[in-house]
Amino acid sequence: MRASGAEQVEEAVADCVAALAAVREWEGVRAGRLEWDCRATAVHIASDLIAYAGQLAGRAQDAYVPFEITPDDGTDNAGLLTVIGTTGTLLAAAIRTTPRAVRAFHPYPFRHANREGFAAMGVAEVLLHTHDITEGLGVRYEPPTELASFVLTRIFPHVRPGPTPWQTLLWATGRGDLPGREPVGQWRWSNNPVLRSERLDLEGVTPATVADLSTGGDGGYEWVGSAPADGTRVGAGLMVKQYEEGTFHPEWTMYVLVRREDDLALGAMGFHRAPDGDGRVEIGYDLVEGARGHGYATEALRALSAWALAQDGARTVTAVIDRANVPSQNVVTRAGFTRVTENAGEYAGEYVYEIRR
CATH class of the missing domain: 1.20.120.450 (dinb family like domain)
Structure with missing residues (x-):
């Protein structure tokens, strides 16, 4: 793409x-x-x-x-x-x-x-x-x-x-009708958001981007190591489903992490969906192997969670991490998250971390 x-x-x-x-x-x-x-x-x-x-x-x-x-x-x-x-x-x-x-x-x-x-x-x-x-x-x-x-x-x-x-x-755009949908009066299009951290641009994805990523494409980016990580493709597939259901939110979506010095994409981070009625929103992330160990995930997580907690309707950002994934636990801890519980039953072996407004 x-x-x-x-x-x-x-x-x-x-x-x-x-x-x-x-x-x-x-x-x-x-x-x-x-x-x-x-x-x-x-x-x-x-x-x-x-x-x-x-x-x-x-x-x-x-x-x-x-x-x-x-x-x-x-x-x-x-x-x-x-x-x-x-x-x-x-x-x-x-x-x-x-x-x-x-x-x-x-x-x-x-x-x-x-x-x-x-x-x-x-x-x-x-x-x-x-x-x-x-x-x-x-x-x-x-x-x-x-x-x-x-x-x-x-x-x-x-x-x-x-x-x-x-x-x-x-x-x-208010120029026609669709079966089962109310007529549109006022409308406005939406370009994708971009957030900045010290070294990275966090670029909100479009439906076109996630569709390409989910089917093996590059999403329009050059990637460290030539391709995104598997978790990025899985997350993109979830965003495609939200778009098809009409629940895709331009801000509460996946963000591609782009290193400003060379315009290379090194991973993705984003929200599973918009905040729920209690103001809780879950975040996830994935980096390509060649970009790990440089603090990029921590930097991006600080920026994205701080942005989220500044929005109306969001009070708590959560991250669910496998108990065996110690590097990811270290990332969320350095970003200011606190472990609050351990899942049981079907999701046993997962820690739940959160950061509050």
């Missing part, structure tokens, strides 16, 4: 231009359920594409780069499509030339996104607003399934998959 998203942006833009090139009259026609007319919506597509390219190219960290695009007076519909094609090319180029670890400003929900996030947002803007324009003009439009899936599995992790990716995306 090494797709940066550039090819998806190019494909979405080409699909948009082909769909709209067959339509002659845009002027004064309202774009579907939007307040804009079709021309203004087309300008908006180009504006978003160039804005995202600017964020990545400028490595913006605190706000949007202060510029905008305005078509020349007299630009006709064919000219607008040229602008969309050009700005799409610029975003794809920015994605291709941006290193994997770089994140630039985007206001929600975590005030940053990586190149794949900007690609997914760009594709979403193109697909959805092409739909708005064609809906206003009474023209049927349906993009390639893979593009809708690309968007959903990157920036809509909280949305349970539906009958088809395109139907699901339309429903998730």
